[in-house]
Amino acid sequence: MYDLTTRDIKYLAGVGPQRASLMNKELNIFSLQDLLYYFPYKYVDRSKVYQIREIDGNMPYIQLKGRILSFETIGEGRQRRLIAHFSDGTGVVDLVWFQGIKFIVGKYKVQQEYIVFGKPTVFNGRINLAHPDVDPVSELVISSMGMQPYYNTTEKMKRGFLNSRAIEKMMATVMQQLQEPLVETLSPGIVSAYHLMSLTEALRNIHFPQSPELLRKAQYRLKFEELFYVQLNILRYSKDRQRKYRGYVFENVGxxxxxxxxxxxxxxxxxxxxxxxxxxxxxxxxxxxxxxxxxxxxxxxxxxxxxxxxxxxxxxxxxxxxxxxxxxxxxxxxxxxxxxxxxxxxxxxxxxxxxxxxxxxxxxxxxxxxxxxxxxxxxxxxxxxxxxxxxxxxxxxxxxxxxxxxxxxxxxxxxxxxxxxxxxxxxxxxxxxxxxxxxxxxxxxDELPPGRKPISTIHQFDNRRESLYKFIGKQIEEGRQIYIVYPLIEESEKIDLKNLEEGFMHIREEFPQYQVCKVHGKMKAAEKDAQMQLFVSGQAQIMVATTVIEVGVNVPNASVMVIENAERFGLSQLHQLRGRVGRGADQSYCVLVTGYKLAEDTRKRLEIMVRTNDGFEIAEADLKLRPAIWKVRNKVVWHSI
Missing domain, CATH: 3.40.50.300 (P-loop containing nucleotide triphosphate hydrolases)
Structure with a gap:
C-alpha cells in the first residue's frame, strides 16, 4: 500500500522548494496527500478537437491542434501584447498574451505542433484566443483529450506561474507514481456494502475522469467518506459530552x-x-x-x-x-x-x-x-x-x-x-x-399558532414602481409600517444594483410626509439601535435597510417587506427577511422587486417564494438549487467544532 501522508510536496518533480513554499502559504498544501485532496472546482469537456474553419466568436471553449506560424509583438506600454499566428491547415487564429511575453516566446517554438484550448472572441475581424492553454502534443497530460479539471489558485500563485494548469500537471505526475493502491480510509466491509469505488480509483477519477459516470462515482465515494467521518466525529463528541457532563435533574413541574x-x-x-x-x-x-x-x-x-x-x-x-x-x-x-x-x-x-x-x-x-x-x-x-x-x-x-x-x-x-x-x-x-x-x-x-394570516408574496418588475409606491402609501395611511431592503449600502462600479444610500434619499423624496429611518451593518451599534428604536416605537413609518434586519426585532405593526434586487438573495435569506412582517393580526405582504432579465434558477427561486411560506420546504428547495452554499455552511460549522 502507498502512503502519501509523509511525502513532502517539494520533492515532487516540477515543484521544488520555491513552489512548495507558495503552495504551503496559499493553499495549505504540504504533502502529496494534501495535493490529492485539493479537488477541482469544475471540469471542461476537451474530448473534441475543432478545425479552425468550424469556429466562431460565440462558442464557449474550443480545442485546436496545429502549429505556430510566427510571433508578432504589437503596441507599447500597457497596450503591448504578443500574438502567435496559429494554423491547422483549415484557417488561422491569433493566440494573444498581455503578460509574460518574454516567457511565452522562449517556451513555444515556431512550426512545432501544439494542442491549444481557450475561449474564442472576434477582434478586428479575426478569431482570437486570449491566454490559451498551449501544450506540445508529445507532453499532453492525462486529461487533455477528455474532461479537464480546473483548480482554484490565488493571485500570488498566478504571479509565480502556479496556475490551474500547473496544478493539473502536478496531479498527473502523482498519478503516474501511483503504481500501488493507496492505503484505504474505509473498511472493506463499508466499501463493499455501499458499492464504493476504491480510494485510489476515486482520486484518479476526481482529478482525471475517464467519463461523466466515473466522475459521479468518484464524487459519491469521496462525499461518503467526508460525511462518514463527520458523523463519526459527531458520535465521539456526543459520547464525550455524555461521559463528562452530568446534568441537573428537573424533577418538579411546580x-x-x-x-x-x-x-x-x-x-x-x-x-x-x-x-x-x-x-x-x-x-x-x-x-x-x-x-x-x-x-x-x-x-x-x-x-x-x-x-x-x-x-x-x-x-x-x-x-x-x-x-x-x-x-x-x-x-x-x-x-x-x-x-x-x-x-x-x-x-x-x-x-x-x-x-x-x-x-x-x-x-x-x-x-x-x-x-x-x-x-x-x-x-x-x-x-x-x-x-x-x-x-x-x-x-x-x-x-x-x-x-x-x-x-x-x-x-x-x-x-x-x-x-x-x-x-x-x-x-x-x-x-x-x-x-x-x-x-x-x-x-x-412545524406548526403555526391558529389565526395567523399567511404572508402574501408578490414578484414585481421594477418598471411598476409607481403602483408599488401607491400601495405603500395606502398601507401607511391605514397605520402600517414598511421595510425596504437593499443588497448594497453604497453604489458599486462593478455591479448595477439598487443601493441603500440612493434608495434612502429617493424614498424620502417620494414620501416627504413620513419619517424614514435607515439601518446597515457599517453603522456604529448605538446609531443602529437608535434608528431601530425609531421604527419599533412607531415614530418612523418606513425603514430602509440592508440584510442586517434578517435576524431582528419584532414589529407587529410592520405589514410590508419590499426587497429590491431580490434576485441577489438566496431562498433562505429571502424567507428570513419576509419573516420580519406577518407578526400582527393584519394581512402582510412581501414584494420581491427585480429586473426583467432573470436566470432560470432565479425564476425558480422567486416562484417558490411566491408559492409557499413553509420555511422547511424553502430550505429543501434552496439545498437543491444551491448545494455548494450548504456545503460551505457545513464546513464552517465543523471547522468550529
Missing part, C-alpha cells in the same frame, strides 16, 4: 410553571409546541446535560416554549439565562418575557454591554445571591465577571451567531454545566439538521 400555564399563557399551545415541551422535559429529567436545538419557522412560538422551559428550571430551584445576538433583540426578549410574566413574583433582568456602573454591579450581585430568576442578555453574559448562584438552563437565540466555543463558555458558570437550549428561526433542511448541529438533539416546531 407552582411557577402551573401558575403561568393557567393564568398567563397568551394562547393555547399548538400540538408541535406541546410535543417539543415534552421532549425538553424528558431531557432535563434524565440526569444528563441537555443540548437541544429548537428549530421553528418565523412566528411558530419558539420564545414561548423557551420561556416555559426556563420556568421548569425555576420550579426546581435554579436560575435561567437567555442569550441573544444583538442588544435590540435582547431588549425585545426582555420586554416580551416581562410582559408574559406580569403578576408573577419573578425577577427578570437585562444585561448588555450598555449596562454599566451601579446598575451592572447590582445585577452581578443579585445573580450571585439568586435574587434574579431569569437573566436576558447578549455576549455580555458570558464574561468571566458574570456568576450565578445556580444556573440551571441557558437558552441561546440564533445559534449561528455564537458558535460552539462561545456556547461552551457558559458551561464554566457552574461546577456542573447547565442545560442548553438553542433556538433558530433559520430554516435548515431536515436532511442536514443533524449534520450541521450534530452535537445537538433536534426538536422542530
Amino acid at each position: 407552582a411557577v410553571f402551573h401558575t403561568f400555564y393557567e393564568k398567563n399563557l397568551p394562547f393555547e399551545l399548538t400540538g408541535a409546541q406541546k410535543r417539543v415541551l415534552k421532549e425538553i422535559r424528558q431531557d432535563v429529567g434524565c440526569g444528563k446535560q441537555m443540548n437541544r436545538l429548537l428549530q421553528g419557522d418565523v412566528g411558530s412560538g419558539k420564545t414561548l416554549v423557551a420561556l416555559m422551559s426556563m420556568l421548569l428550571a425555576l420550579d426546581n430551584g435554579y436560575q435561567a439565562c437567555m442569550m441573544a445576538p444583538t442588544e435590540i433583540l435582547a431588549n425585545q426578549h426582555f420586554e416580551t418575557i416581562k410582559e408574559m410574566l406580569y403578576g408573577m413574583n419573578l425577577r427578570v433582568e437585562l444585561l448588555t454591554g450598555r449596562v454599566k456602573g451601579k446598575k451592572r454591579e447590582e445585577i452581578l450581585s443579585a445573580l450571585l445571591t439568586g435574587d434574579i430568576h431569569i437573566l436576558i442578555g447578549t455576549h455580555a453574559v458570558i464574561e468571566d465577571s458574570v456568576r450565578f448562584s445556580s444556573l440551571g438552563l441557558v437558552v441561546i437565540d440564533e445559534q449561528h451567531r455564537f458558535g460552539v466555543a462561545q456556547r461552551a463558555r457558559l458551561w464554566t458558570k457552574n461546577e456542573r454545566p447547565p442545560h442548553i437550549l438553542v433556538m433558530t428561526a433559520t430554516p435548515i433542511p431536515r436532511t442536514l439538521a443533524m449534520t450541521l448541529y450534530g452535537d445537538l438533539d433536534v426538536s422542530v416546531i
Whole structure:
C-alpha cells in the first residue's frame, strides 16, 4: 500500500522548494496527500478537437491542434501584447498574451505542433484566443483529450506561474507514481456494502475522469467518506459530552410553571409546541446535560416554549439565562418575557454591554445571591465577571451567531454545566439538521399558532414602481409600517444594483410626509439601535435597510417587506427577511422587486417564494438549487467544532 501522508510536496518533480513554499502559504498544501485532496472546482469537456474553419466568436471553449506560424509583438506600454499566428491547415487564429511575453516566446517554438484550448472572441475581424492553454502534443497530460479539471489558485500563485494548469500537471505526475493502491480510509466491509469505488480509483477519477459516470462515482465515494467521518466525529463528541457532563435533574413541574400555564399563557399551545415541551422535559429529567436545538419557522412560538422551559428550571430551584445576538433583540426578549410574566413574583433582568456602573454591579450581585430568576442578555453574559448562584438552563437565540466555543463558555458558570437550549428561526433542511448541529438533539416546531394570516408574496418588475409606491402609501395611511431592503449600502462600479444610500434619499423624496429611518451593518451599534428604536416605537413609518434586519426585532405593526434586487438573495435569506412582517393580526405582504432579465434558477427561486411560506420546504428547495452554499455552511460549522 502507498502512503502519501509523509511525502513532502517539494520533492515532487516540477515543484521544488520555491513552489512548495507558495503552495504551503496559499493553499495549505504540504504533502502529496494534501495535493490529492485539493479537488477541482469544475471540469471542461476537451474530448473534441475543432478545425479552425468550424469556429466562431460565440462558442464557449474550443480545442485546436496545429502549429505556430510566427510571433508578432504589437503596441507599447500597457497596450503591448504578443500574438502567435496559429494554423491547422483549415484557417488561422491569433493566440494573444498581455503578460509574460518574454516567457511565452522562449517556451513555444515556431512550426512545432501544439494542442491549444481557450475561449474564442472576434477582434478586428479575426478569431482570437486570449491566454490559451498551449501544450506540445508529445507532453499532453492525462486529461487533455477528455474532461479537464480546473483548480482554484490565488493571485500570488498566478504571479509565480502556479496556475490551474500547473496544478493539473502536478496531479498527473502523482498519478503516474501511483503504481500501488493507496492505503484505504474505509473498511472493506463499508466499501463493499455501499458499492464504493476504491480510494485510489476515486482520486484518479476526481482529478482525471475517464467519463461523466466515473466522475459521479468518484464524487459519491469521496462525499461518503467526508460525511462518514463527520458523523463519526459527531458520535465521539456526543459520547464525550455524555461521559463528562452530568446534568441537573428537573424533577418538579411546580407552582411557577402551573401558575403561568393557567393564568398567563397568551394562547393555547399548538400540538408541535406541546410535543417539543415534552421532549425538553424528558431531557432535563434524565440526569444528563441537555443540548437541544429548537428549530421553528418565523412566528411558530419558539420564545414561548423557551420561556416555559426556563420556568421548569425555576420550579426546581435554579436560575435561567437567555442569550441573544444583538442588544435590540435582547431588549425585545426582555420586554416580551416581562410582559408574559406580569403578576408573577419573578425577577427578570437585562444585561448588555450598555449596562454599566451601579446598575451592572447590582445585577452581578443579585445573580450571585439568586435574587434574579431569569437573566436576558447578549455576549455580555458570558464574561468571566458574570456568576450565578445556580444556573440551571441557558437558552441561546440564533445559534449561528455564537458558535460552539462561545456556547461552551457558559458551561464554566457552574461546577456542573447547565442545560442548553438553542433556538433558530433559520430554516435548515431536515436532511442536514443533524449534520450541521450534530452535537445537538433536534426538536422542530412545524406548526403555526391558529389565526395567523399567511404572508402574501408578490414578484414585481421594477418598471411598476409607481403602483408599488401607491400601495405603500395606502398601507401607511391605514397605520402600517414598511421595510425596504437593499443588497448594497453604497453604489458599486462593478455591479448595477439598487443601493441603500440612493434608495434612502429617493424614498424620502417620494414620501416627504413620513419619517424614514435607515439601518446597515457599517453603522456604529448605538446609531443602529437608535434608528431601530425609531421604527419599533412607531415614530418612523418606513425603514430602509440592508440584510442586517434578517435576524431582528419584532414589529407587529410592520405589514410590508419590499426587497429590491431580490434576485441577489438566496431562498433562505429571502424567507428570513419576509419573516420580519406577518407578526400582527393584519394581512402582510412581501414584494420581491427585480429586473426583467432573470436566470432560470432565479425564476425558480422567486416562484417558490411566491408559492409557499413553509420555511422547511424553502430550505429543501434552496439545498437543491444551491448545494455548494450548504456545503460551505457545513464546513464552517465543523471547522468550529
